[in-house]
Amino acid sequence: MSPDGTIVATRVWKRFLADRPSGQLRDQLGQIHRRLRPRCRDWTWALRDVGLEIAPGESVGLIGSNGSGKSTLLKILTRVMNPYAGSVEVTGRVGALIEVRGGIHPELTGRENIYLYGSLLGLSRAHISSRFDRIVAFAELEPAVDRQVKFFSSGMQMRLGFAVAAFLESDVLLVDEVLAVGDASFQQRCLDRMRHVLDQGTTLVFVSHDLAVVEGTCSRGVWLDDGVVRADGPVREVLAAYRGAIEETAERVVDVEGVLTLVQAAVTHPQGGPPRSGEQLDVRLLVDSPESLNGKICVGVSQGTAAPIFLLKRPSVLGEGRTEVRCSISSLPLPGGRFYLWVGIFANRRDLLAWHPAAQFDVVGPELTPAPRGIVCLAPVHVGARWDFDRP
Secondary structure, X not given: OOOOOOEEEEEEEEEEEOOOOOOOHHHHHHHHHHHHOHHHOOEEEEEEEEEEEEOOOOEEXXXXXXXXXXXXXXXXXXXXXXXXXXXXXXXXXXEEEOOOOOOOOOOOEHHHHHHHHHHHOOXXXXXXXXXXXXXXXXXXXXXOOOOEHHHOOHHHHHHHHHHHHHHOOOOEEEEOOOHHHOOHHHHHHHHHHHHHHHHOOOEEEEEOOOHHHHHHHOOEEEEEEOOEEEEEEEHHHHHHHHHHHHHHHHHHHOOOOOOOEEEEEEEEOOOOOOOEOOOOEEEEEEEEEOOOEEEEEXXXXXXXXXXXXXXXXXXXXXXXXXXXXXXXXXXXXXXXXEEEEEEEEEOOOOEEEEEEEEEEEEEEOOOOOOOOOOOOOOOOOOOOOOOOOOOO
């Protein structure tokens, strides 16, 4: 028998029937036809041959685009649903928050829900009572704890669900994308609480689209893409692969045809070669315009997503024909690694050139200093500093 807190998923497959057709006669005839030929039923595979082994005390971030299978995998781990094929073993008590109401019954009061949730975890009433006040205080629900949950706001429900799941000492804590509901202060308290339960040896599986939070919370990353595990390893390496894939997808999908055409984009060091941390970086754009236009040129650098680490903009007049635009950054505030240049040109009421990835480049420099667990670095920047220690 595996120790408490162990998660083992072996060759897990999960499928769903396609959405039901509408009530129109044509669709109903098609449904009858499919029933007469059951082998042709339309199935959508949410998980395909997923294998995962998580040791007690590990913190794992599940990342991927919408529809990649993250929430489905979490529901299988909580046994809310069963896999089509494969096996899943989760040992010990499991605390789960997989949606805003995360196991909270709307007809019961907050107090009753706390005791109900704890009893489902196999805890005694005395054990729950010893943590009751801390749960209510964390959720900031002292005035409303005896009110029916259906009268709570979505933020109050989320705070209650997270507090119950995190304070009842589960061996495994499964958290889906729910922290976005709370304000900044509560999000930080949630991160602090997750760091605390990890220090106590709890296994954490965390699903989030906020990659900075995933990196600050988890030591291991698992990237799901169309139901398949594309990468599994140290969280920073997995996030780098995922961000790169996002940028490549954006290059294929974004329609940059418009009033203006970006003919060329280049990112270089003044002396040639790749840019270097703390040194000058030169951006060169070649823009083709059918007529003289006024617009704001925006240049940003990201790790692959459309949200830039920093953004520069400049109002300008682009004459008819081709215009070369040059922008120099005197001291590049980025660590070593791969980054992406995003470019857009905007007028007051229209996009002259859509915001899109224009080039990728590698920076030569020191690696980003990893933050302690639970501290979220929103942007990877390189800051030079000198430290001095004096004894009194």
